[in-house]
Amino acid sequence: MTPADKLLLLMGEGVCERRSVIEEALTTSYRIVEWRPADGEAAGIAMMADAAAMVTGGDALMKGPVFKSLPLAKNLKFWQIPFTGYEWLDFAFVPAGCVVANAYGHEIAMAEFVLGAMLQWEKDFTTLDATLRTGSWQHRGVAVNDFLQGELYGKTLGIVGYGAIARETAARAAAFGMNVAAVSRTPRNAPAPLSWYGTMDQLPVLLAKSDFVLLTCELNDETRGLIAAPELSALDPDGVLINVARAGVVNEDDLFAALRDKSIGGAILDVWYQYPDANQLNPAAGGPMPSRHDFASLQNVIMTPHCAANTLGSDIRRYKNIARNLDLVASGKRPATYIGEGPAPR
Amino acid sequence: MTPADKLLLLMGEGVCERRSVIEEALTTSYRIVEWRPADGEAAGIAMMADAAAMVTGGDALMKGPVFKSLPLAKNLKFWQIPFTGYEWLDFAFVPAGCVVANAYGHEIAMAEFVLGAMLQWEKDFTTLDATLRTGSWQHRGVAVNDFLQGELYGKTLGIVGYGAIARETAARAAAFGMNVAAVSRTPRNAPAPLSWYGTMDQLPVLLAKSDFVLLTCELNDETRGLIAAPELSALDPDGVLINVARAGVVNEDDLFAALRDKSIGGAILDVWYQYPDANQLNPAAGGPMPSRHDFASLQNVIMTPHCAANTLGSDIRRYKNIARNLDLVASGKRPATYIGEGPAPR
Numbered sequence: 097m098t099p100a101d102k103l104l105l106l107m108g109e110g111v112c113e114r115r116s117v118i119e120e121a122l123t124t125s126y127r128i129v130e131w132r133p134a135d136g137e138a139a140g141i142a143m144m145a146d147a148a149a150m151v152t153g154g155d156a157l158m159k160g161p162v163f164k165s166l167p168l169a170k171n172l173k174f175w176q177i178p179f180t181g182y183e184w185l186d187f188a189f190v191p192a193g194c195v196v197a198n199a200y201g202h203e204i205a206m207a208e209f210v211l212g213a214m215l216q217w218e219k220d221f222t223t224l225d226a227t228l229r230t231g232s233w234q235h236r237g238v239a240v241n242d243f244l245q246g247e248l249y250g251k252t253l254g255i256v257g258y259g260a261i262a263r264e265t266a267a268r269a270a271a272f273g274m275n276v277a278a279v280s281r282t283p284r285n286a287p288a289p290l291s292w293y294g295t296m297d298q299l300p301v302l303l304a305k306s307d308f309v310l311l312t313c314e315l316n317d318e319t320r321g322l323i324a325a326p327e328l329s330a331l332d333p334d335g336v337l338i339n340v341a342r343a344g345v346v347n348e349d350d351l352f353a354a355l356r357d358k359s360i361g362g363a364i365l366d367v368w369y370q371y372p373d374a375n376q377l378n379p380a381a382g383g384p385m386p387s388r389h390d391f392a393s394l395q396n397v398i399m400t401p402h403c404a405a406n407t408l409g410s411d412i413r414r415y416k417n418i419a420r421n422l423d424l425v426a427s428g429k430r431p432a433t434y435i436g437e438g439p440a441p442r
Numbered sequence: 443m444t445p446a447d448k449l450l451l452l453m454g455e456g457v458c459e460r461r462s463v464i465e466e467a468l469t470t471s472y473r474i475v476e477w478r479p480a481d482g483e484a485a486g487i488a489m490m491a492d493a494a495a496m497v498t499g500g501d502a503l504m505k506g507p508v509f510k511s512l513p514l515a516k517n518l519k520f521w522q523i524p525f526t527g528y529e530w531l532d533f534a535f536v537p538a539g540c541v542v543a544n545a546y547g548h549e550i551a552m553a554e555f556v557l558g559a560m561l562q563w564e565k566d567f568t569t570l571d572a573t574l575r576t577g578s579w580q581h582r583g584v585a586v587n588d589f590l591q592g593e594l595y596g597k598t599l600g601i602v603g604y605g606a607i608a609r610e611t612a613a614r615a616a617a618f619g620m621n622v623a624a625v626s627r628t629p630r631n632a633p634a635p636l637s638w639y640g641t642m643d644q645l646p647v648l649l650a651k652s653d654f655v656l657l658t659c660e661l662n663d664e665t666r667g668l669i670a671a672p673e674l675s676a677l678d679p680d681g682v683l684i685n686v687a688r689a690g691v692v693n694e695d696d697l698f699a700a701l702r703d704k705s706i707g708g709a710i711l712d713v714w715y716q717y718p719d720a721n722q723l724n725p726a727a728g729g730p731m732p733s734r735h736d737f738a739s740l741q742n743v744i745m746t747p748h749c750a751a752n753t754l755g756s757d758i759r760r761y762k763n764i765a766r767n768l769d770l771v772a773s774g775k776r777p778a779t780y781i782g783e784g785p786a787p788r
Contacts, residue, residue: 204595208618212561219558222568224746229738233718233729233747247755249550271617272554372579383579392575400570401579408589409596 102426103171105143107131107152111178114415118151121419124426144169149425151418153177167191174425176418179405182435183315183342190438197421197431200260201413202405206312206340207264209404211272213364214253214308216398217336218246249273254306256280256299256322257313257341258287265310266290277302280313303330308338315342323347328354334361340404343367343387352389355396362396366404448472448772449517451489453498455479457524460761464497467765470772490515495771497764499523513537520771522764525751528781529661529688536784543767543777546606547759548751552658552686553610555750557618559710560599560654562744563682564592595619600652602626602645602668603659603687604633611656612636623648626659649676654684661688669693674700680707686750689713689733698735701742708742712750 104126106112112130119128126149131140144150148171166172172194177185180198190196216222224235235244253269255262258280266276270289277292279302286293294301299322303309309331313319323337324347331337337360339346348369354360365386372383391397421431450472452458458476465474472495477486490496494517512518518540523531526544536542562568570581581590599615601608604626612622616635623638625648632639640647645668649655655677659665669683670693677683683706685692694715700706711732718729737743767777 204619205591205593208561208593208595209565209591211618212558212565213567215554215558216562216567219555221559221562221744221746222571224749225568225744228732228745228747231729231731231738235747235749242752245551245555245749245753247551247554247753249554249755268614268617271614272557273550383577385577386574392577398567398571399574400567401574401581403570403581403591406589407591407593409593411589 102126103146103148104128104422105131105147105150105152107140107143107150109133110411111151114178114411117412117415118419118422121416122422124423126422126426141165141168144172147172149174149176149422151176151178153179153182163189169194174422174431176421176431177435178414178418181314181342187436187438190436192438194438195425195431195434196436196438197433198435199414199418199421199433201415201417202407202410203260203264204413205407205410206261206404207268209366209400210265210310210338210340210364211268213338213366213398213400214248214336217362217364218248220245251275251307252277252305253308253310254278254302255310255312256302256345257311258282258293259312261340262310262312265312277305299327300330303327303335304332306335307332308336310338311341311345313341313345315344319345321345321347323351325350325354328360331360333359336360336362336364338364340366343369348387348389352387352391355391355394358396362398364398364400365391366400367402371402449493449495450474450768451477451493451496451498453477453486453489453496456757457497460524460757463758463761464765464768467762468768470769472768472772487511487514490518493518495520495522495768497522497524499525499528509535515540520768520777522767522777523781524760524764527660527688533782533784536782538784540784541771541777541780542782542784543779544781545760545764545767545779547761547763548753548756549606549610550759551753551756552607552750553614555712555746556611556656556684556686556710557614559684559712559744559746560594560682563708563710564594566591597621597653598623598651599654599656600624600648601656601658602648602691603657604628604639605658607686608656608658611658623651645673646676649673649681650678652681653678654682656684657687657691659687659691661690665691667691667693669697671696671700674706677706679705682706682708682710684710686712689715694733694735698733698737701737701740704742708744710744710746711737712746713748717748 106115106128109132112132129143131143144165145168150172166189169191172191175194175196177198180200182198227234250273252275255278258278262278266289269276275291276289278290279294279296279299281296283295322345328350355363368386370384370386391399424431452461452474455478458478475489477489490511491514496518512535515537518537521540521542523544526546528544573580596619598621601624604624608624612635615622621637622635624636625640625642625645627642629641668691674696701709714732716730716732737745767779770777
């Protein structure tokens with residue numbers, strides 16, 4: 097990129113809000129312009145035609161005319177998606193020679209979420225608190241001086257996929273005295289702190305040994321429906337499935353049946369089969385139920401609205417990493433979190 | 443102790459229930475007898491008069507005729523209390539030459555409870571779950587794609603008292619990237635993983651630097667009311683007080699006022715100012731509210747019914763440690779968890 101090319105377009109409210117984080121971390125002198133939905137689509141299309149680099153993402157954008165004008169972005173050399181998942185992205189729309197990167201920084205928040213949810217599963221703060229507030233020194237009808245609460249200590253956490261989220265989770269789980277095992281695509285010796293590591297074909301072995309099974313893999317043709325009835329029945333009857341990846345990794349019907357029939361111990365689900373439109377995510381609006389099945393009728397599920405990554409800390413770390421990518425690209429290097437580039441003729 | 447002295451009395455339902463754990467771990471041939479409340483007080487008094495060693499505890503016992511007959515236990519050389527706290531114990535009742543020990547094994551459960559409660563504080567699984575079950579993709583009225591959730595990463599945990607519970611908690615908190623600091627009675631260099639260590643007179647320094655303050659000290663004349671209005675106001679306005687020690691370490695009126703007036707961020711309270719009688723701890727009975735103040739009206743408190751230690755794992759580890767003490771005493775040694783001995787003339 098030459099100095100003249102250094103027009104950096106920040107698109108969307110959330111991206112523009114982190115301008116100062118990007119600016120403070122950048123060592124390259126980009127000329128930054130901002131586009132917000134209120135500026136109108138015509139302005140957005142014009143700005144994209146000039147930009148050398150762009151930070152924007154989201155399937156709201158995917159569906160909008162701004163995104164459709166992407167093939168017209170004749171100067172675009174770098175598109176930075178400001179989060180991790182890009183299963184929604186069709187590279188056919190990306191201009192030839194435009195490099196695309198995704199962004200990390202949320203793995204700490206995700207790992208904390210997973211440990212917190214497992215501890216909530218074992219300790220049940222929700223019921224303890226609600227019950228004591230009524231003046232009852234019981235827990236689900238049993239005296240609190242009985243030994244009702246579980247422990248993570250000595251239990252096995254089996255992780256499917258071994259990327260950044262898995263590694264941060266494994267480190268924390270090991271500090272709790274958990275055995276941590278994993279399967280992933282790449283054959284290798286078990287990296288610390290794992291007690292066991294296998295390839296994806298050894299998933300049944302992992303399922304059989306795990307008290308908690310954590311899904312962290314990406315959703316692709318290999319992982320779609322990876323966990324269905326046979327895999328769920330390989331799990332211990334007390335086993336707990338944790339999905340912070342994508343709902344599509346788990347067969348919706350089979351998961352609901354296993355939970356309803358109590359053939360597994362339970363599930364901690366942060367990712368879902370049905371989502372609100374972007375405009376239902378504001379405080380005033382409602383949204384659809386997260387599945388066509390009535391998960392809300394089940395007591396053996398902890399349900400959360402795809403929020404495991406949503407900490408301020410995640411976002412700040414993410415935008416610091418984005419600034420690093422912008423610096424790399426400006427000096428002619430590949431971004432640290434390269435995911436592909438466009439074939440589309442301009 | 444001579445072989446003839448090796449009559450070991452297990453008193454109470456909970457103690458008798460762990461007979462097999464003691465027997466499996468013991469390397470000494472004690473002759474074990476069991477007493478349960480249903481056997482009647484006369485039987486208990488007679489058995490105590492013969493026993494060389496005894497495992498029993500609890501303030502129910504303290505108030506009962508069996509306990510009052512303790513000075514008559516003319517052969518008793520060792521009394522093992524099967525838990526940690528003994529602030530209820532008056533050594534004046536203990537026969538001369540009878541050594542008393544308490545028991546640990548719950549520190550892992552306590553550490554898990556503390557980390558779980560801090561994560562519940564930051565993530566709020568309770569509200570997330572309840573809200574999504576209604577079909578709303580919000581959290582306390584704010585869209586979930588905002589950055590609402592907190593993190594432990596980078597925050598400071600300040601611990602008051604640095605015994606077994608504190609050490610287990612510190613190790614786990616450090617794995618979350620927390621800074622961990624502590625004050626305790628004993629002057630020493632900061633042991634790993636602490637970033638700072640001070641003596642009790644430096645409590646104000648600890649309070650000023652902490653995001654979470656965890657009380658793990660025992661209740662005694664030095665610690666009674668240790669945390670009152672001045673200490674609470676030294677805490678950050680977002681600071682969270684965690685009490686898993688004894689309620690009496692914190693001034694009841696001042697704590698309620700600080701929470702009600704939101705001059706501190708919140709509290710996680712597992713120990714209380716008012717408790718049920720032992721016979722209210724069964725499932726059918728109710729109990730008193732845990733304080734004369736209406737903590738149940740506050741939203742900035744996580745309230746739990748003194749259950750942080752109550753895991754099966756705690757109890758089994760505890761009775762294994764009790765067996766080790768019984769072995770030590772049988773070979774003429776002091777128990778590993780000696781707390782004192784009796785002055786009472788027989």
